Amino acid sequence: MSTPRPIITNDAAPAGGHYSQGTVYGGLIYVSGQLPTRPDGTRCGDLPFREQAALALQNVLAIVAAGGGRPETLLKVTVYIVGVEHWPEFNALYAERLGDAKPARAVIPVPRLNHGALVEIDAVAAVVGGGA
Amino acid sequence: MSTPRPIITNDAAPAGGHYSQGTVYGGLIYVSGQLPTRPDGTRCGDLPFREQAALALQNVLAIVAAGGGRPETLLKVTVYIVGVEHWPEFNALYAERLGDAKPARAVIPVPRLNHGALVEIDAVAAVVGGGA
Amino acid sequence: MSTPRPIITNDAAPAGGHYSQGTVYGGLIYVSGQLPTRPDGTRCGDLPFREQAALALQNVLAIVAAGGGRPETLLKVTVYIVGVEHWPEFNALYAERLGDAKPARAVIPVPRLNHGALVEIDAVAAVVGGGA
Numbered sequence: 001m002s003t004p005r006p007i008i009t010n011d012a013a014p015a016g017g018h019y020s021q022g023t024v025y026g027g028l029i030y031v032s033g034q035l036p037t038r039p040d041g042t043r044c045g046d047l048p049f050r051e052q053a054a055l056a057l058q059n060v061l062a063i064v065a066a067g068g069g070r071p072e073t074l075l076k077v078t079v080y081i082v083g084v085e086h087w088p089e090f091n092a093l094y095a096e097r098l099g100d101a102k103p104a105r106a107v108i109p110v111p112r113l114n115h116g117a118l119v120e121i122d123a124v125a126a127v128v129g130g131g132a
Numbered sequence: 133m134s135t136p137r138p139i140i141t142n143d144a145a146p147a148g149g150h151y152s153q154g155t156v157y158g159g160l161i162y163v164s165g166q167l168p169t170r171p172d173g174t175r176c177g178d179l180p181f182r183e184q185a186a187l188a189l190q191n192v193l194a195i196v197a198a199g200g201g202r203p204e205t206l207l208k209v210t211v212y213i214v215g216v217e218h219w220p221e222f223n224a225l226y227a228e229r230l231g232d233a234k235p236a237r238a239v240i241p242v243p244r245l246n247h248g249a250l251v252e253i254d255a256v257a258a259v260v261g262g263g264a
Numbered sequence: 265m266s267t268p269r270p271i272i273t274n275d276a277a278p279a280g281g282h283y284s285q286g287t288v289y290g291g292l293i294y295v296s297g298q299l300p301t302r303p304d305g306t307r308c309g310d311l312p313f314r315e316q317a318a319l320a321l322q323n324v325l326a327i328v329a330a331g332g333g334r335p336e337t338l339l340k341v342t343v344y345i346v347g348v349e350h351w352p353e354f355n356a357l358y359a360e361r362l363g364d365a366k367p368a369r370a371v372i373p374v375p376r377l378n379h380g381a382l383v384e385i386d387a388v389a390a391v392v393g394g395g396a
Contacts, residue, residue, distance in 0.1 A: 018237075023235055026159060030208035032236040033237065095282035103287055104285075109374060111241070122210075151369035165371060
């Protein structure tokens with residue numbers, strides 16, 4: 001089969017536009033940019049940075065899980081943050097949540113994000129037992 | 133073979149620097165960041181947002197096609213836009229052009245882009261029938 | 265095996281947070297965002313742009329090498345630069361260092377980066393002889 005399988009899960013923020021929460025193809029999982037939005041669709045761009053980061057990361061991990069991956073199979077994570085001063089706080093939370101998993105990562109400061117969010121995260125992960 | 137095959141097509145904006153329009157390797161197509169530039173090299177950073185988005189997206193789709201893919205085999209699309217207020221307009225155009233295809237996506241607002249463009253798009257897609 | 269192999273090399277800047285310099289999985293190498301930091305950890309956000317770009321690119325290439333790749337197996341490079349006016353200077357240096365290799369590329373102007381750097385680069389590359 002040569003078309004990706006879309007990921008659809010109630011455990012992460014619903015897709016808010018013309019995209020899937022993630023796609024699975026060839027043993028890899030591609031996760032859409034996740035904002036601090038709850039699985040019920042509530043946007044949380046007004047919460048403190050740490051809570052926003054926790055929500056966005058939770059969405060990423062829920063989509064990875066729904067695609068057949070785990071934190072340990074994350075390959076690369078890209079993090080866009082508003083306010084480079086939040087970097088240490090982000091890194092601490094991220095370390096807490098990922099534990100032993102240390103995927104490649106890029107953190108890109110941006111001046112603003114959609115819906116006033118302070119953080120957006122996307123990722124590529126491997127399907128457990130998937131092809132490599 | 134372990135080196136990527138460069139994509140060269142007259143149907144998309146020519147590479148304006150030291151890069152290929154895209155590369156193909158292991159059944160996957162990597163598309164370079166596409167600006168609103170016509171296949172003849174004319175830069176269109178002065179057009180309205182919708183026309184710029186249409187041009188950039190057309191470049192992406194032409195490069196995917198030249199690499200052996202189709203809109204349905206897009207895995208992940210990353211969109212950089214100047215002016216987060218253009219998000220709904222982008223999403224509407226994108227839905228129109230992609231139809232049933234809903235790849236993973238991230239939209240990143242940025243303060244400016246090269247040549248005054250309002251949008252830049254890159255992507256990863258699968259080669260049709262390619263390896264997975 | 266379905267977990268990525270972390271890349272650890274003394275030839276590139278050490279990981280400055282909860283991430284690996286890169287990961288290898290399924291014949292692909294994912295390189296973390298590289299700043300102009302020396303392998304000994306010295307940050308060089310105060311050097312002229314060209315020297316910063318050279319350092320960041322050197323880190324990327326060292327991590328690719330440590331993962332089993334080469335400049336010729338780079339598939340996609342993403343470059344974040346502060347000051348779009350540095351684009352030509354970046355392109356010239358990049359052409360010099362990459363030679364015949366012309367991976368897909370996206371250059372994204374951003375207003376600032378971590379530690380006052382003017383450039384950050386990440387990449388995906390193939391392992392030589394690796395699976396495709």
